[in-house]
Each structure stands twice: as C-alpha cells, then as structure tokens.
Amino acid sequence: xxxxxxxxxxxxxxxxxxxxxxxxxxxxxxxxxxxxxxxxxxxxxxxxxxxxxxxxxxxxxxxxxxxxxxxxxxxxxxxxxxxxxxxxxxxxxxxxxxxxxxxxxxxxxxxxxxxxxxxxxxxxxxxxxxxxxxxxxxxxxxxxxxxxxxxxxxxxxxxxxxxxxxxxxxxxxxxxxxxxxxxxxxxxxxxxxxxxxxxxxxxxxxxxxxxxxxxxxxxxxxxxxxxxxxxxxxxxxxxxxxxxxxxxxxxxxxxxxxxxxxxxxxxxxxxxxxxxxxxxxxxxxxxxxxxxxxxxxxxxxxxxxxxxxxxxxxxxxxxxxxxxxxxxxxxxxxxxxxxxxxxxxxxxx
Amino acid sequence: xxxxxxxxxxxxxxxxxxxxxxxxxxxxxxxxxxxxxxxxxxxxxxxxxxxxxxxxxxxxxxxxxxxxxxxxxxxxxxxxxxxxxxxxxxxxxxxxxxxxxxxxxxxxxxxxxxxxxxxxxxxxxxxxxxxxxxxxxxxxxxxxxxxxxxxxxxxxxxxxxxxxxxxxxxxxxxxxxxxxxxxxxxxxxxxxxxxxxxxxxxxxxxxxxxxxxxxxxxxxxxxxxxxxxxxxxxxxxxxxxxxxxxxxxxxxxxxxxxxxxxxxxxxxxxxxxxxxxxxxxxxxxxxxxxxxxxxxxxxxxxxxxxxxxxxxxxxxxxxxxxxxxxxxxxxxxxxxxxxxxxxxxxxxxxxxxxxxxxxxxxxxxxxxxxxxxxxxxxxxxxxxxxxxxxxxxx
Numbered sequence: 001x002x003x004x005x006x007x008x009x010x011x012x013x014x015x016x017x018x019x020x021x022x023x024x025x026x027x028x029x030x031x032x033x034x035x036x037x038x039x040x041x042x043x044x045x046x047x048x049x050x051x052x053x054x055x056x057x058x059x060x061x062x063x064x065x066x067x068x069x070x071x072x073x074x075x076x077x078x079x080x081x082x083x084x085x086x087x088x089x090x091x092x093x094x095x096x097x098x099x100x101x102x103x104x105x106x107x108x109x110x111x112x113x114x115x116x117x118x119x120x121x122x123x124x125x126x127x128x129x130x131x132x133x134x135x136x137x138x139x140x141x142x143x144x145x146x147x148x149x150x151x152x153x154x155x156x157x158x159x160x161x162x163x164x165x166x167x168x169x170x171x172x173x174x175x176x177x178x179x180x181x182x183x184x185x186x187x188x189x190x191x192x193x194x195x196x197x198x199x200x201x202x203x204x205x206x207x208x209x210x211x212x213x214x215x216x217x218x219x220x221x222x223x224x225x226x227x228x229x230x231x232x233x234x235x236x237x238x239x240x241x242x243x244x245x246x247x248x249x250x251x252x253x254x255x256x257x258x259x260x261x262x263x264x265x266x267x268x269x270x271x272x273x274x275x276x277x278x279x280x281x282x283x284x285x286x287x288x289x290x291x292x293x294x295x296x297x298x299x300x301x302x303x304x305x306x307x308x309x310x311x312x313x314x315x316x317x318x319x320x321x322x323x324x325x326x327x328x329x330x331x332x333x334x335x336x337x338x339x340x341x342x343x344x345x346x347x348x349x
Numbered sequence: 350x351x352x353x354x355x356x357x358x359x360x361x362x363x364x365x366x367x368x369x370x371x372x373x374x375x376x377x378x379x380x381x382x383x384x385x386x387x388x389x390x391x392x393x394x395x396x397x398x399x400x401x402x403x404x405x406x407x408x409x410x411x412x413x414x415x416x417x418x419x420x421x422x423x424x425x426x427x428x429x430x431x432x433x434x435x436x437x438x439x440x441x442x443x444x445x446x447x448x449x450x451x452x453x454x455x456x457x458x459x460x461x462x463x464x465x466x467x468x469x470x471x472x473x474x475x476x477x478x479x480x481x482x483x484x485x486x487x488x489x490x491x492x493x494x495x496x497x498x499x500x501x502x503x504x505x506x507x508x509x510x511x512x513x514x515x516x517x518x519x520x521x522x523x524x525x526x527x528x529x530x531x532x533x534x535x536x537x538x539x540x541x542x543x544x545x546x547x548x549x550x551x552x553x554x555x556x557x558x559x560x561x562x563x564x565x566x567x568x569x570x571x572x573x574x575x576x577x578x579x580x581x582x583x584x585x586x587x588x589x590x591x592x593x594x595x596x597x598x599x600x601x602x603x604x605x606x607x608x609x610x611x612x613x614x615x616x617x618x619x620x621x622x623x624x625x626x627x628x629x630x631x632x633x634x635x636x637x638x639x640x641x642x643x644x645x646x647x648x649x650x651x652x653x654x655x656x657x658x659x660x661x662x663x664x665x666x667x668x669x670x671x672x673x674x675x676x677x678x679x680x681x682x683x684x685x686x687x688x689x690x691x692x693x694x695x696x697x698x699x700x701x702x703x704x705x706x707x708x709x710x711x712x713x714x715x716x717x718x719x720x721x722x723x724x725x726x727x728x729x730x731x732x733x734x735x736x737x738x739x740x741x742x743x
Contacts, residue, residue: 056470060463164743173505174546174732175481176575193470193493195462266459268485273458311460321454 002347009342021338025331032326036319043313047327050312051305057312059194061304063266067092067275068300069203070258071282073210076291078130078251080214081227083137083244085130087148088255089279090155094129095122095256096263097159100167100270103181103263114184119202119260126256127249129155134248138241152279160272169269178270187265199261204297206254211293223247255279284332290339306331415475415652417441418468419451420461422480422603423578429603429622430577430639434479434502436623437641441649457482462490469494475652477502477645480577481546487511498657500648503548505729507660514644514663515548516671519555519728520696521637523703524674524689525619526559528634529597531685532617533560536567539590541600541607543577545742547731549601552637554735555703556599556619561737563685570595571740580606591616597634608633617680624675636675643670664725667696704728709736 030040051061071088078085085091099118109117133147160176167178187197214220222243225233234240258278267274285303289295310324419438421431431453442449455464461483468476469490475498478487484504491499491511499511507513529538538560542549557569570593572586583602587610590598598611599619605628611618612629620626620636644665651657665671674693677686695702706717711734717723723731734742 056467173730174550175544193466195466262459266462268489271458273456276456276458276460308463315452315464318453 025334047309051309065304067258072285074255075286090152091126091255092259095259098125103185122260123253126252130252197265199265433639440642462486522555526556530560530563539595
C-alpha cells in the first residue's frame with residue numbers, strides 16, 4: 001500500500017468527498033445511537049435543532065464558536081509557517097490568567113478602555129509563552145511539537161496552583177476559583193437572555209484581520225514563504241528566525257485572546273474547567289479550514305454545531321453524554337480523512 | 350478514485366449490516382429504553398420556542414400545574430448524590446399537580462449555564478440546581494429570569510428568586526463515625542473526599558468526632574480527589590488509604606467505587622448519599638443518607654399556593670427528615686447499634702450536640718470551648734480540621 005498525491009482533483013470529487021464524510025460519520029453514529037437504544041433519525045433531527053433550531057440554540061452555538069475561531073486562527077497562522085504550535089490550550093489559559101491578574105482590581109478604567117487593554121495584555125502573555133519554545137526551536141533546533149505540548153500541562157498546573165492557592169477567591173468558601181473580574185472588564189451581551197457576547201465579533205474581526213495580514217502585507221508574505229520553504233526564504237534574504245518569532249507572537253496572542261474572551265465574556269472568573277479543550281479543538285478547526293483564516297470561521301461554526309448539537313441531542317433523549325463526545329470526534333475524523341483522500345490516493349500493490 | 354469508491358462502499362455496506370444487527374439485538378429492549386424517555390418530555394433541549402405559554406392566564410385553576418426542573422452533576426443511576434436527589438424528584442412527580450424533568454451528568458464548567466438557562470426559558474416554575482459549582486451560573490441566570498424560582502443546593506449565595514438549601518448531613522456523618530470508630534482494629538480510618546470546601550470539611554469533622562467518641566485512639570486519614578464523580582479515581586484513592594493501613598473507608602463522593610475497594614480488600618466501609626449496602630454487602634457498615642422528598646414536596650407546595658419566598662438559606666436537619674443513616678450491617682455488634690440508635694433518637698428529637706465544645710483543632714488547641722456550640726455561620730464557613738484528622742484542609 002502506498003500513498004501518493006493526486007495530480008489533479010476534479011471538482012465533482014471536491015464536492016462529493018465532504019458529503020461522503022458526513023454520510024460515513026452519520027452511519028457510524030447511527031449505529032451507536034441504535035446501540036444505546038435511541039432512534040437515529042430522531043437523534044439527528046434533535047442534533048441539528050439543538051444547535052440551530054432556535055434563537056437560543058443558535059446563540060449557544062455562536063458562543064461556543066467564539067473561542068474556537070480564535071484558537072483556530074492561532075493554529076492556522078502557526079502551521080502556515082510550519083511552526084507546529086500544539087500549545088493553544090496553554091496559551092488560552094495564559095490569556096485568562098493575565099486577564100484575571102489585571103482585570104480583578106489593580107486598574108480602574110471604563111469598559112471601552114478596559115476590554116481592549118485586557119485583550120492586548122492577554123495576547124502578549126500568550127505570545128510570550130509561545131516565544132520560549134520558538135526560541136528553543138530557532139536557536140537549538142528543539143522540536144516545538146514536544147515543547148509546546150508539554151508547556152500546556154505546566155500552564156494548567158500553574159493555574160491549578162493559583163486557584164487552589166494565592167488567587168483563591170476568599171468569597172468562594174474554599175471552592176477553587178479566582179476572584180471574578182470587575183464589571184468594567186465583562187464583555188457586553190449582544191443578545192438579550194443569551195450568552196452571546198461581544199467576543200464573537202472580536203473573533204470575526206480577528207479572522208478578517210489575519211486574512212488581510214497574511215494576504216496583503218510583507219510580513220504575511222514572509223510567513224507563507226518561510227512555511228513553503230525556509231531554505232528558499234533564507235536564500236531570498238528573509239530573516240527566517242525573526243519571521244518565526246513574529247509568527248509565534250501572533251499565534252500565541254490569538255490563542256490567548258480566546259482565553260480572555262471566554263473569561264470576560266462567559267465565565268467571569270478563572271477556574272480549571274474554563275476550557276473544554278478549546279486549544280486542541282483549534283488545531284482541528286485550522287486543519288478543517290485548510291489553514292485559511294476565513295475558512296477558520298466556517299469550520300469553527302461547524303465544530304460548534306457538532307459539539308452543541310451532540311450535547312443537546314444526548315441530553316434530550318437521555319443517552320450517555322459520552323456518545324455526544326464520540327459523535328463529535330467521528331464527524332471531525334471523517335471530514336479530515338475525506339480531505340486527505342481528495343489530495344492523496346492510496347495505491348494497492 | 351474507483352478504488353476509493355469501492356473502499357467507501359464496502360465500509361458503508363458493512364456498517365449497514367452492523368446497524369441491522371444492532372437493530373435486531375435491541376428490539377426487545379426498546380420498551381425499557383422508552384420508560385426514561387417519557388419524563389424527558391420537557392428536557393428536550395432542542396425544541397424551539399414553539400411551546401405556548403403553558404402558564405397562561407386563562408387556564409382554569411384546577412389544571413394549573415407546577416413545572417419543576419432538576420439539574421444533576423452525575424448520572425442518576427449511580428446510587429450516589431444525584432440518585433438521592435432523583436428520589437426526591439420522584440416524590441414530587443407523584444403529586445398530581447406537578448410535572449418534573451431533569452438533566453443529568455451536567456459538568457460544572459461552561460455547559461451548566463446553558464442547561465440552566467435552557468430550562469429557565471422554558472417556563473419552568475422552579476428549578477433545583479443540585480451541585481455546588483452551579484452556584485454562580487444559577488445566580489447569573491436567575492437575574493435574567495426574575496419570573497423563575499431557583500433552589501441551589503449546597504452553596505451560600507442567594508438572591509430575590511434564589512434560595513440556597515442543604516441538609517445537616519453532618520448529623521448522619523457523626524452517627525456513621527460512631528459505628529466506624531467501634532469497628533476499626535487498626536485505629537486508622539480512611540476518608541475519600543471530594544473538594545476542600547466547608548461542606549466536605551464539616552462532614553469529615555463530624556465523622557471524626559463520632560469516631561473519636563467511640564474510640565479516642567483512632568485517626569482519620571483524608572485523601573482529596575478534587576472531583577465529585579470519577580469512579581476510577583475514587584477507587585484508586587480508597588486503595589491508597591487501604592494500603593496505608595486503614596480498615597474502614599468512608600467517602601464524600603458520588604459513586605460507590607470506594608465501597609467496592611473496601612470490600613475487595615476485606616475492610617469495612619461507610620457509604621454516602623443512599624444505602625450503598627448492595628454494592629459491598631460484606632463491607633458496608635452503614636451510610637449517611639439523603640432524603641430530599643419532604644423538602645422538595647414542601648417547596649413545590651409552596652410554589653403552588655404562592656407562599657414560596659426567595660432570598661433564604663434553608664438548612665434542614667434529621668428532625669425534619671432530610672438526613673438519616675442506612676440500617677447497620679450484620680457485622681455491627683448489638684451494643685454498638687443500640688448506642689448509635691440512642692444518639693439518633695436524640696438528634697431526631699431536635700437535640701444537636703455534634704459540634705458542641707470542647708473541640709480541639711489539629712494543632713491540639715481548643716477551637717470550640719466547653720459550654721459553647723458552633724453557630725450555623727461558623728459551621729457553614731468551616732475550613733479547619735478537628736483533632737484526629739490526618740491531612741490538610743487545602
């Protein structure tokens with residue numbers, strides 16, 4: 001068996017592949033639903049209406065998509081430069097930590113200053129966090145996949161220490177959470193009686209901004225060039241190490257902004273369950289979007305629909321919530337495999 | 350391309366086959382699966398806002414029903430904390446003017462607010478949110494839905510339409526401690542505990558006071574799991590205590606896993622939430638049990654006749670029937686049983702001396718002087734261990 005790239009991909013195939021992926025995923029998950037004693041048709045209808053069927057469902061899906069867009073952009077930018085940043089989860093929490101640190105009292109500012117300030121400071125925190133493994137990569141050729149991944153655990157244990165130790169909210173009766181951010185730092189609600197907050201539009205703005213940056217600026221061009229071929233870029237006189245560092249600051253900053261958005265938009269205070277794996281899901285989002293910044297928005301919405309829909313479906317028909325997790329995973333896996341198969345073929349010998 | 354198509358076709362075919370097989374295998378089971386589905390009528394998160402205002406003004410008086418929602422942190426089938434709450438829900442469901450629905454296994458993180466919010470917007474009259482971590486989401490949602498009443502279990506915040514409520518489970522814990530202290534041989538007892546918060550610390554202290562009442566030499570070792578429901582982790586924690594020489598395992602967790610670990614090691618165990626004897630019949634001494642039915646029924650009746658009031662902290666006791674201990678196992682000697690039941694009668698009559706002085710803290714200093722008792726406020730904010738507990742309250 002051999003895997004080789006396809007010379008040309010027909011339009012029909014590009015169209016059929018995702019449909020087949022969805023079909024396969026539906027078949028696998030239907031089997032699971034039947035096994036759990038539920039009707040698959042009912043399950044799928046509930047899943048779609050649970051994610052899109054009402055104003056409330058839609059608002060929840062958009063709320064879930066907000067951090068996914070930002071962590072997805074973070075992965076897309078880094079992977080474009082072949083900087084394998086697996087540390088989105090850690091950078092997410094670093095953003096939330098910085099926002100908690102600065103947003104719980106030391107500075108009093110009106111919201112229109114406070115919110116940009118926290119986003120910028122949080123982004124700097126995340127960028128600096130990714131700088132460490134990036135410098136190790138550019139200076140000492142240390143593999144960043146390993147270092148960024150392991151940094152996640154260090155950051156999460158750091159947060160663990162903070163919320164169980166010095167930052168524990170004295171008003172929380174021993175519950176491990178940090179003090180809530182001040183009211184001026186809270187992102188305003190966009191839709192009454194829902195959780196949809198300003199962060200969604202900040203995320204959209206970032207997606208357009210990153211798209212423009214990658215397309216229309218010299219720095220963006222350099223990032224793409226270094227990703228395509230570092231040696232050729234160096235030969236052309238580009239400062240490859242500096243470009244990688246810039247990419248790291250941008251990527252880490254975007255992931256950290258997701259943490260700030262989630263903290264100031266949804267939760268209000270730092271806990272250890274702030275993220276159900278947004279940093280890791282961001283990688284999937286970026287891959288589904290083929291690293292295109294605007295595609296990230298679409299794929300983040302897709303992932304959010306699956307996550308919210310599957311969760312709602314499992315609750316509605318009283319089946320194990322693990323089936324929701326499996327459904328999410330199978331859908332994403334199927335789409336990724338289909339994308340792979342449109343670009344490569346498998347030859348049997 | 351053709352190869353790929355074949356591959357897909359083959360996998361699709363085999364899947365279809367599997368599917369039909371599953372369908373056959375499951376056919377007789379279907380009825381069973383349907384039973385729990387009926388009560389989820391209102392749980393249906395998906396259904397849009399189509400539901401007409403059921404509580405419409407024009408509805409005739411006798412048709413007026415109270416719609417009650419419950420949010421649980423763990424599965425209801427686990428004999429644990431959520432199971433106990435669900436028994437309370439069933440008692441409410443049995444009233445002819447009530448419809449109930451529940452959502453189980455709701456993590457305390459980002460998803461809990463969605464579940465609570467979703468119930469609030471569906472015209473529930475009252476919503477019970479039954480885990481500590483739901484406190485802030487409950488307060489937040491309640492603010493936006495002033496017409497919905499909320500009951501939050503085990504927290505301390507309240508507002509105009511939110512009450513917090515709990516039971517004096519420490520009274521039952523004390524009694525289980527009396528039993529455990531009389532049964533230990535190694536004078537070392539283990540306690541698998543969830544989070545270092547006052548609710549749990551208070552339980553450990555009451556248990557330890559009971560243990561030391563029966564056996565002043567004994568000590569209670571505490572292990573924190575920092576989770577409410579994680580059977581595998583709870584079992585490992587119990588094993589580590591058993592390995593350290595503990596011969597009675599108590600727990601503040603939602604699953605019976607520590608009971609099973611104790612039985613496997615030939616040790617004794619003390620359950621929590623409900624009578625856990627069926628999970629470890631040879632190990633189970635007794636359990637500290639919840640009985641939410643009287644409280645839930647009363648609350649729902651108050652909602653119906655309009656006497657429900659918000660902004661209250663409710664803390665019911667053994668006298669009110671919300672807490673008790675399970676029948677003691679056959680291995681417990683008769684004289685111990687008699688002693689424990691005598692103390693239980695005292696608590697039943699409303700005399701509560703569990704946290705009466707003198708009580709020493711871990712450093713051996715007098716924390717509650719003789720002649721005084723801890724106030725409710727002090728008990729609710731308890732962050733220190735009594736003498737005899739080995740472990741840190743952090």
